[in-house]
Amino acid sequence: MDSPADSPRHSADPLRPVDARDRDGEGRARNAxxxxxLGRPLPYGADGVPRQPEGVVRAPGETVAEAQRLLDAGRPFHAHEVFEDAWKSGPEEERELWRGMAQLAVGLTHAARGNVTGGARLLRRGAGAVTEWAASASGQDRPHGMDxxxxxxxxxxxxxxxxxxxxxxxxARAPRLRG
Known part of the structure; x- marks a missing residue:
């Protein structure tokens, strides 16, 4: 950091107060x-897309429907957040399924951003994770209607x-999660 404006405790942005930190109501760091x-940060004060709320507990069918809506809208980063909520709040026996789905969504995110290596790697990792989960779940290859x-x-x-x-x-390249 060459100048105080480069420091996270100072801001060169006139719309952001000096010493401001992005924190939630409980004091945890949150990037506002x-x-x-595609989830890329924009400058403070710029118009962005609405953020996906974190920590939302949904029924599995709601998770799939919301993720599909976001994928269809070209927002795979936000779909990843929905899958991550399911991964963190869902039943233990489905955590690897949702984790794999989150990897697929973030792989699509990286691919759309032009990150060839990261996109391809995460897409393959997610594909392996959901395939492995289906094999270990007594052949359950259509959980919650997902093929x-x-x-x-x-x-x-x-x-x-x-x-x-x-x-x-x-x-345009979003997957069809069901049927």
Missing amino acids: RPRDG LGRIAGWARELAQDVEGGAPVDAG
Whole structure:
């Protein structure tokens, strides 16, 4: 840090008070910067897309429906947050399923941002996680109506496309989670 304005305790942004910190009501650090549809931080004061609330406990069907809505809208970063809530609050036996789904959404996020290596890696990791979960869950390959075999195939195909240099439009390449 070369100057006090570069310090996290000082701000060169006139819309942000000096010594302000992004904290929630309980004092935990939270980044309040606005974000674009792919979750990239924007400058303070810029118009961003509404953030996904964190820590929301949803029924599995609601999780899938909300994630699909966000994926279809080209907002896979936000869908990742929905899957992460399910991963953290859901039953122990489904945590790896939701974690894999979160990895797939963040893989799509990185691919749409142009991060070839990270996008392909996370898409393959997520595909492996949901495939492994389905195999260990007594062949349950359609939990909550999601077709895990088709989703894993979508992720592997997208990973190949990304590595081949194809640009990714997150909304156009969003997976169909059900049926």
